[in-house]
Amino acid sequence: MKRTSLTRTRYGGFAVFALFLLLLPLAVTNDYYLNVLIFIGIHSIIAMGLDLLMGYTGQISLGHAAFFGLGGYISGILSAKGGWTALAGLPLAILGVGLIAWVIGVPTLKLHGHYLAMATLGFGMIVFIFFNELVPLTGGPSGLTGIEGVSVLGFAFDSDLKYYYLVASALLLALLLSINIVRSRVGRALRAIHGSEVASSVLGVNVARFKVAIFVLSAVYAALAGWLYAHYITFLSPSSFGFLFSVKLVTMVVIGSLGSIWGGIFGAALLTSLPEFLFVFEKYETTVFGLILILVMIFMPKGLLRGIEDLVLRILGPRVKGEGSKG
């Protein structure tokens, strides 16, 4: 009995969310909205990985757009220039980005706070320059065309609806793995590092190793998202992977709620859909996001998701208390 109820609380939210994703296309029949949902899903995967790094472990990265781009370009180039299938490119995108993140992470994660932010920012800019300048491979600023769509065992994900389900499956897989990691020995070690590195290390936690590992994992999440992106729009241009997109990713995580897996999805949904639905923003996108970030930081420093949670509790709080004192 106890076991079932425990399982239910552990995966209850996940099951509801999976059902929601499954049924969502019934309500969203317009291809344009479906397209927005696909982008939300792709961004959610990156934000979730970034939240494992930022929210749980307390390390910042301003270079995640680069990992996103590298995941896309590796598989995209193999597809466009080498004739590989999308599926064959996936393991290479993931392993390649994982390896790059590891090489970058080992020296970088010895840095703290602003220095870590600067180092990852620098990395992002270098990668951005490569995307622009390696014209024979990437097509440079004019972009990389001719990337194949995804097909698995002869089944082609060739409509927005089909691709939506592909992205939703990837998102659910990433979500499930994240939930499991967070609620494990590894998740505790990560949060402990966030709390106090020195206390973690006197308890035997290999701080450097865990920091690098979570950095690599979050980069791999971004690579998976990049792969989904590349084979969806079948065209890549460097401008999608610049510094501003890294900042936008960080904003998603912070606005959503640091240290909450769901927060990343929430932030990604908000920041991806806002400019789509309110195109007045188009010119002022960055300004508006900056403003949202400032307001959230001032009024809901724990992020929107937790902020709303706290607000609900505050409104319900006195009533619950009042009843308690009467009884």
Add this chain to the structure above:
Amino acid sequence: MMDAVPLLRTENLSRHFGGVKALSELTFTVRKGLIQAVIGPNGAGKTTLFNVISGVFPQTSGKVFFQEQEITGLPTHAIARRGLTRTFQNLRLFSEMTVLENIMVGMHLQSRGGFLASAFRLPWVLREEKRIREESLGWLDFVEMTQYANIPAASLPFGKQRILELARGLALKPSLLMLDEPAAGLNIRETEELAALILRIRDNGITVLLVEHDMDLVMGISDHVTVVDQGKKLADGDPETIRNDERVLKAYLGEE
């Protein structure tokens, strides 16, 4: 008492900060199974000694041996792996985590679930989680804090936070537990409870090394006391000897 086996030994251990010799050629021994205290005036180098031994920062010169093996220069987590852990004068709890989770982090080395095994919740990981949880609850019971298990560590009263940090160290099942001013900020009743707890820890076979300002506590429970002043060892002996040592009195009361 003198024939007890040395558990920890420093050899001419020095640590300089610029021109300041926080530790200067300090040689001392911690014997197995005892409660040993390091005392000295403010700025005598006690906390520096703890930091160097536990690998928080490196020594300038000299060596540290633990269980007859040199541990000088090893990273902190590797020293912990050998069975040496510590608490901090300024509490270093994982304040956002629950009391129970804090203890569970203390059992990090007694479990091995990594990223992949945890992500896929392999059956052995689930069994391990259950074991860690139960044993951690056991440690909470040992320090009589079971009722606090599921509240965030930050919302504990200060005295209980100190005990939690100590229990977190115990969960590592160390051979040597180093306590950096465990009584700082505690009231008289809490200090008495702490003293009783430290004695119980020793009786469970864990050697305790403490740095402490509360002389009643030190003299009341220590089997052996080392006095340091200006980074050097001034005196060494049982509490009674130390209490009557003139050099010690001078160091504490001034030269006049």
